[in-house]
Amino acid sequence: MTTDGVSSELLRAVVRRPSDETRQHVRHLVSQVGDWDSLLHMAQEHRVTSVLFLKLKQLDIATPADVQNLLMAGYERNAFQSIANAAELIDLLGQFQHEKISAMPFKGILLGASVYHDLAIRPAGDLDVLIHYRDLLRATALLVKRGYELKTPAKPDGTPKAPDYFEYHFERPADGMVLELRWRLELSQPRFRRDLGMDWVWPHRCETELAGAKVPDIRPEILLLVLCMHASKHVWSRLIWICDVAQLLETHPSLDWDEVIAEARRTGLWRALALGVLLAHRIADVGIPSIPLSKFTADKTAARLAEHICSNLFTAPGSMPRGAVPYYFQLLDLSDRLAMIFSLNFLRPNERDRAVMRLPESLSLLYYLIRPYRIMRDRSAR
Secondary structure (H helix, E strand, O other): OOHHHHHHHHHHHHOOOOOHHHHHHHHHHHHHOOOHHHHHHHHHHOOOHHHHHHHHHHOOOOOOHHHHHHHHHHHHHHHHHHHHHHHHHHHHHHHHHHOOOOEEEEOHHHHHHHOOOOOOOOOOOOEEEEEOHHHHHHHHHHHHHOOOEEOOOEOOOOOEOOOOOOEEEEEEOOOOEEEEEEOOEOOOOOOOOOOEOHHHHHHHEEEEEEOOEEEEEEOHHHHHHHHHHHHHHOOOOOHHHHHHHHHHHHHOOOOOHHHHHHHHHHHOOHHHHHHHHHHHHHHHOOOOOHHHHHHHHHOHHHHHHHHHHHHHOOOOOOOOOOOOOOHHHHHOOHHHHHHHHOOHHHHOOOHHHHHHOOOOHHHHHHHHHHHHHHHHHOOOOO
């Protein structure tokens, strides 16, 4: 087995459901590691360094001293950042509440608290907060007062500069804190809008304890869809996103699958859900009840996409499957495909369409015929 082959197989093994067989397999693979730098780099790329550290520690597997020090330093650094993020988020949510701005944090440290029950095991990353668009200007002003700088281009009145923007990126120079303020969640291209935002998740809220404070969180049935939506948009290019889904399913064995499936179909997230669950089952060996699993497996497109991602997760992460139908188009259900195809934004030609064939201005309407052909040939679907 090649160096990268050992590294990828070990990372797969450490995220699988614990068993005697898995433990023995992890021990065997660790003994085969010849390039620890390569392994650590791959673990960092897939955001599972802390998962690797804790698994090796749990199994009491000896590693070179410098490797052990690097893993421990990474874990402690992430723990420190997670605590800092938690303190900032709790204080920020308090200010939002005082200003009567409804805000829903998600991903990052909230997953660490609600799904992993350990703030340090999942990468802290940025703070992600969902709000109503109507509160954008007030929320932006509040963040600026807290020392954040808006890095996303905006109009003079503070509204988004482009209609396709659905998030504002903030950075605070004083301490390097990064925050993403969103008002819409998306599965595919910005050209195709399905309004999934606060009106969707806020009625499905619950509470999670974060560093001793109660903060709003998304109920697991809806959170599963949000996680699958986000990772599908990024072609499941990081192992941690598969771990998130697997850990949520392990943490909530009594998940209401009827509700999950019904909501997935209602919101056009069925295929994203099927893809995420199949990946969690195949890679992390998470248990799925037979009835929903059979439904997901029966979706041939989802099964084919899952096979592609499983095969390319470490060799070509984020690569899209070959074929005439673009990946993002395959994620949509029939009604959303039709809505996307016949939407004015989708049909409107752009420079890439004009580059296929240069036509005189008098024949420019022909670009509306060229665009669908070009889209089918170009898997980026733009």
